[in-house]
Amino acid sequence: MRPSTSKHVRRQHVDIDFTLRRVFKKQAFRPVQREVITAALDGNDVYIQAATSFGKSLCFQLPAVVDHGITIVVSPLLALVDNQVSALRAANIKVATLNSQIPRPERDDILSDLRCGHPHTRLLYVTPEYCKLSHFRRHLEIVHAQRELARIAVDEAHCISEWGHDFRPAFLDLRWFKTTFPDVPIIALTATATSRVRRDIIDALGLNRHKLRVFEMTTLRPNIHYEVRFKSDDKGPYDDFLKWLRAAQGRRAARLAAAEERDGRRSALNDKDKSQDPGTLPGIIYTLYRKDCESLAAQLRSDGIGAIPYHAGLPKETKADHLAGWVAGRPGYAVVVATTAFGMGIDKEDVRFVVHWQIPKTFEGYYQEAGRAGRDGKAARCVLYYGREDRDRALTLMLRDALTKAAGRMQKAEPELAKMKNRSESFQELFMYCENTGACRHRLICDYFGEATPSMHCQFACDWCKDAKDLAERKEKGLVAENWCEDQMTPYGLLSWET
Numbered sequence: 103m104r105p106s107t108s109k110h111v112r113r114q115h116v117d118i119d120f121t122l123r124r125v126f127k128k129q130a131f132r133p134v135q136r137e138v139i140t141a142a143l144d145g146n147d148v149y150i151q152a153a154t155s156f157g158k159s160l161c162f163q164l165p166a167v168v169d170h171g172i173t174i175v176v177s178p179l180l181a182l183v184d185n186q187v188s189a190l191r192a193a194n195i196k197v198a199t200l201n202s203q204i205p206r207p208e209r210d211d212i213l214s215d216l217r218c219g220h221p222h223t224r225l226l227y228v229t230p231e232y233c234k235l236s237h238f239r240r241h242l243e244i245v246h247a248q249r250e251l252a253r254i255a256v257d258e259a260h261c262i263s264e265w266g267h268d269f270r271p272a273f274l275d276l277r278w279f280k281t282t283f284p285d286v287p288i289i290a291l292t293a294t295a296t297s298r299v300r301r302d303i304i305d306a307l308g309l310n311r312h313k314l315r316v317f318e319m320t321t322l323r324p325n326i327h328y329e330v331r332f333k334s335d336d337k338g339p340y341d342d343f344l345k346w347l348r349a350a351q352g353r354r355a356a357r358l359a360a361a362e363e364r365d366g367r368r369s370a371l372n373d374k375d376k377s378q379d380p381g382t383l384p385g386i387i388y389t390l391y392r393k394d395c396e397s398l399a400a401q402l403r404s405d406g407i408g409a410i411p412y413h414a415g416l417p418k419e420t421k422a423d424h425l426a427g428w429v430a431g432r433p434g435y436a437v438v439v440a441t442t443a444f445g446m447g448i449d450k451e452d453v454r455f456v457v458h459w460q461i462p463k464t465f466e467g468y469y470q471e472a473g474r475a476g477r478d479g480k481a482a483r484c485v486l487y488y489g490r491e492d493r494d495r496a497l498t499l500m501l502r503d504a505l506t507k508a509a510g511r512m513q514k515a516e517p518e519l520a521k522m523k524n525r526s527e528s529f530q531e532l533f534m535y536c537e538n539t540g541a542c543r544h545r546l547i548c549d550y551f552g553e554a555t556p557s558m559h560c561q562f563a564c565d566w567c568k569d570a571k572d573l574a575e576r577k578e579k580g581l582v583a584e585n586w587c588e589d590q591m592t593p594y595g596l597l598s599w600e601t
């Protein structure tokens with residue numbers, strides 16, 4: 103690593119504005135980005151927690167471009183890696199990725215770049231599992247010996263915590279980085295961490311407390327309109343959704359036509375809009391079940407909506423085509439019907455709606471997935487279809503899953519049940535959020551993540567702030583078909599076991 107002389111630091115800090123404009127084509131830093139980047143370039147370990155779409159990736163990508171050496175980016179999802187790698191390549195940044203799906207010749211080229219000790223690659227994306235491989239570790243040791251290992255970025259860092267919603271055991275082995283290269287700074291990033299998960303991330307990665315900068319920003323996404331729609335078990339949400347989508351598409355088409363008429367030309371639209379059918383609204387529908395992805399996408403197509411499925415069981419080529427077509431706004435690819443395999447980190451700026459077909463499995467998952475909407479800062483809508491039957495089914499599956507796991511590993515039954523308890527608490531918070539007709543949804547989300555919002559008002563950007571009376575009536579009417587009885591064994595009762 104180069105020494106951190108004040109001259110060096112000053113030079114880097116001048117570079118960052120230039121690099122932001124020249125390489126990343128952004129006009130200005132968003133609030134706090136500059137401070138995070140400066141802290142990273144000063145050689146600190148950094149923990150950053152900020153809302154979905156805050157622009158966290160820039161906080162390690164820009165330092166990787168201005169700094170000396172290579173940055174290793176640990177990322178949990180291949181779809182997310184592909185998404186980021188294509189954007190970086192488009193900006194002419196030397197970026198590579200190593201994982202089990204990379205063809206052999208390409209993998210050999212990247213490894214030989216590392217082996218020379220002075221890699222040309224500025225950012226190398228890897229999965230946490232790849233970081234465990236001894237040959238990869240040996241290559242990093244060579245790079246480090248040449249003082250060319252600039253930084254380790256751990257994206258979606260909440261995956262390291264057993265208390266987090268997407269725990270991935272291989273993340274725990276990332277401790278190896280600090281143990282082996284104590285002088286190499288680490289930057290850990292997440293949008294979803296409670297205080298317990300935050301502590302876990304810092305401890306598990308072994309971040310240096312004497313040289314650690316912690317940035318915790320709001321989880322608020324003011325441009326998202328949150329709404330819960332209630333469904334009874336005898337009626338699915340399809341008709342309601344289609345009606346809403348058609349109305350929204352109609353309003354959009356009318357707005358665009360009016361703008362065109364006013365200006366007398368299409369210049370009222372940005373380039374992305376021009377490439378799309380003006381009435382088409384880019385969006386995501388999340389469903390818990392693979393079979394729903396296929397059938398719902400087919401049903402929407404038969405109703406004239408460009409919809410495509412995305413789930414882990416589809417062939418690799420189909421998934422790549424569907425993701426690329428959706429990101430590019432290709433005709434016929436406006437709406438992706440996906441399982442949570444599509445959740446974390448996917449960045450498409452103009453997603454105008456996210457719909458949850460069923461209640462998701464955790465509060466954090468809901469926030470993450472909803473966070474795919476409105477990443478351009480413009481208004482977007484997130485609708486969650488909530489029914490008590492879905493909720494009870496999810497609870498039963500969760501319970502069965504935990505008991506099976508615990509039975510399979512009797513010696514680890516207790517931690518397994520503890521994790522389960524945590525997950526079910528998160529789920530419980532989510533269904534209480536759905537059932538809540540007495541508070542601002544933005545506020546409820548902030549409360550969940552432990553963020554104080556004493557005087558917050560969302561400016562009508564949720565169903566409660568828009569019309570609390572209507573919300574209560576819709577709940578009453580929507581859930582009426584369900585045999586709900588408060589003194590039956592409630593979901594809360596189901597979940598309140600002791601570990």
Ligand SMILES: Nc1ncnc2c1ncn2[C@@H]1O[C@H](COP(=O)(O)OP(=O)(O)OP(=O)(O)O)[C@@H](O)[C@H]1O
Nearest residue numbers: 128130131132154155156157158159160293447449
């Ligand atoms: N300073 C900036 N000016 C304009 N756009 C920016 C800036 N910084 C980041 N962006 C854009 O904001 C979008 C979101 O950034 P990014 O994907 O890094 O979000 P994130 O914080 O990682 O969110 P998530 O946790 O949801 O994945 C991207 O399209 C990115 O190009």
